[in-house]
Every structure is written in structure tokens, then in C-alpha cells.
Amino acid sequence: MEWILHRNIMAGMVILCIVTARKIFIYRIPGRIWLLLWKILMVQLLCPFTIALRLQNADVSRKVAGLLRFQEKIKLSGNEMPPLFAGRIMKIIWLLGVIVIAGIFISSHLTKRIVYCTAIPVKENYFEEWRKSHALKRTVEIKESDRIAVPLTYGVIRPVILLPAHADIRERNLAFVLEHEFIHIRCLDVLLKWILAIICSIYWYNPLIWVMYNLVNRDMELSCDEVLLKNHTPEYRKEYLQVLIDLEEKRVQRD
Numbered sequence: 001m002e003w004i005l006h007r008n009i010m011a012g013m014v015i016l017c018i019v020t021a022r023k024i025f026i027y028r029i030p031g032r033i034w035l036l037l038w039k040i041l042m043v044q045l046l047c048p049f050t051i052a053l054r055l056q057n058a059d060v061s062r063k064v065a066g067l068l069r070f071q072e073k074i075k076l077s078g079n080e081m082p083p084l085f086a087g088r089i090m091k092i093i094w095l096l097g098v099i100v101i102a103g104i105f106i107s108s109h110l111t112k113r114i115v116y117c118t119a120i121p122v123k124e125n126y127f128e129e130w131r132k133s134h135a136l137k138r139t140v141e142i143k144e145s146d147r148i149a150v151p152l153t154y155g156v157i158r159p160v161i162l163l164p165a166h167a168d169i170r171e172r173n174l175a176f177v178l179e180h181e182f183i184h185i186r187c188l189d190v191l192l193k194w195i196l197a198i199i200c201s202i203y204w205y206n207p208l209i210w211v212m213y214n215l216v217n218r219d220m221e222l223s224c225d226e227v228l229l230k231n232h233t234p235e236y237r238k239e240y241l242q243v244l245i246d247l248e249e250k251r252v253q254r255d
Contacts, residue, residue: 031222
């Protein structure tokens with residue numbers, strides 16, 4: 001519990017720094033840099049150990065302070081029950097919060113999986129050729145469903161690109177959509193989202209963690225768009241931007 005509280009204080013300060021820098025330099029620094037900063041912070045939040053250099057004098061001072069605390073505990077042992085009881089209550093509340101938040105994430109995932117299981121694989125020649133030209137060590141499946149409004153990707157070991165069953169997606173926007181989702185798969189963004197969910201479950205009581213949750217998802221999309229648009233013409237970028245607008249309109253109408 002102690003290491004969680006320590007990471008919580010550290011995370012709050014780092015998140016505030018990143019958010020402030022992001023407000024100022026959002027259009028000057030590539031999205032992949034912001035995403036890298038978030039990843040470093042996420043690793044630190046999940047690691048229960050710190051690597052530090054300890055000087056001999058610091059060790060001596062720590063031992064002396066420990067002895068003094070031990071003496072105080074002996075003198076005031078009769079007054080230790082309320083703090084201990086309060087500490088246990090706090091741990092129970094924290095653990096209940098972890099269970100509830102993790103349950104919400106898992107429940108949402110299972111509900112979506114029910115929808116995904118009804119998707120139908122697409123096997124037209126266009127998709128088969130696309131899969132051959134975008135080979136990975138992991139097998140990428142392409143499916144379609146009439147129960148979603150916008151394209152998405154799920155699965156880490158066996159990733160699936162799920163397309164809405166709309167004719168305009170296939171005719172006009174298909175190349176952009178497949179490339180966008182393929183970048184998510186190649187960058188293991190689905191795994192990153194699961195790690196982010198674990199962090200939110202552990203640090204659920206910190207509102208800045210939820211700020212990080214929203215910004216990581218946003219920067220994930222920005223980084224993906226930057227990779228897709230790299231070294232392309234302005235006309236290509238305008239067309240891709242129009243595709244994003246069309247898909248967002250469909251998502252809003254579906255909601």
C-alpha cells in the first residue's frame with residue numbers, strides 16, 4: 001500500500017507537468033513523443049521498486065530515525081489501535097474500489113466481445129491482397145458487423161480489424177481505415193489500453209489518473225494519424241481528414 005501512495009504523489013506531479021507542456025507544445029511536438037512520455041510514466045506506476053543510490057550517511061540517519069520511531073511506538077503502544085484500524089479501513093476501501101473499477105472494465109470488454117462474436121469474416125479479393133501486403137508474425141483477421149458505427153481493432157495475440165457493414169466504408173474510405181487500424185495493431189495499442197485499464201483500477205481514487213486515461217487514448221490516435229500521414233501529399237491528408245470527419249459523424253449518429 002505504501003508504494004502505491006508514493007507512486008500516486010509522484011504520478012500526480014508528472015501528469016500535471018505533461019498536461020501543462022502538452023497545452024503549450026501540442027502542435028510543436030509529435031504525438032508519438034507525448035505517447036512515449038505516458039508510456040514511461042505507466043511503467044513507473046506499475047513498478048513497485050525504485051532504483052536509488054544510497055549514501056552511507058543517509059543509511060545511518062535512516063537507522064537512527066527508525067530507532068526513534070521504535071521507541072515512540074513502545075511508549076505509545078496503547079494509542080496505536082485507532083491508527084491501525086483506520087489504516088485497515090482505508091486499505092479495504094481501496095481494495096473495493098480496485099474490484100469495482102476492474103469489474104467495470106472487464107464487464108465492458110465482455111459485453112463488446114458478445115458483439116464481436118457476431119461479426120462475419122470478409123474474404124473478398126481486396127482484403128486477401130491487403131492482408132498479404134501487410135503481413136505480421138501475428139495473424140490479422142478482417143471482419144464486419146452491422147452492430148458497430150465506426151471501425152475498431154481488438155485482440156492482442158490474434159488481432160481483428162472490425163469494419164461497419166456500410167457500403168461507403170468499402171467504396172471510399174476502406175484504404176484509410178485499414179491502414180489506420182493496422183498501425184494500431186503493429187504498435188500493440190490494444191495491449192497499451194489494457195495496461196492503462198490496470199493502472200486506472202489501482203489508482204482509481206486519483207482524478208489525475210483519469211485525466212491521463214483520456215489523454216493517452218487521444219495521443220494514441222494522434223500518433224497513429226501522424227504515422228499514417230507521414231511523407232504524404234497535402235491532397236492525401238485532406239482526403240484522410242474528410243474520412244475522419246465522416247466516421248465521427250456516423251459515430252455521433254449511432255450514439
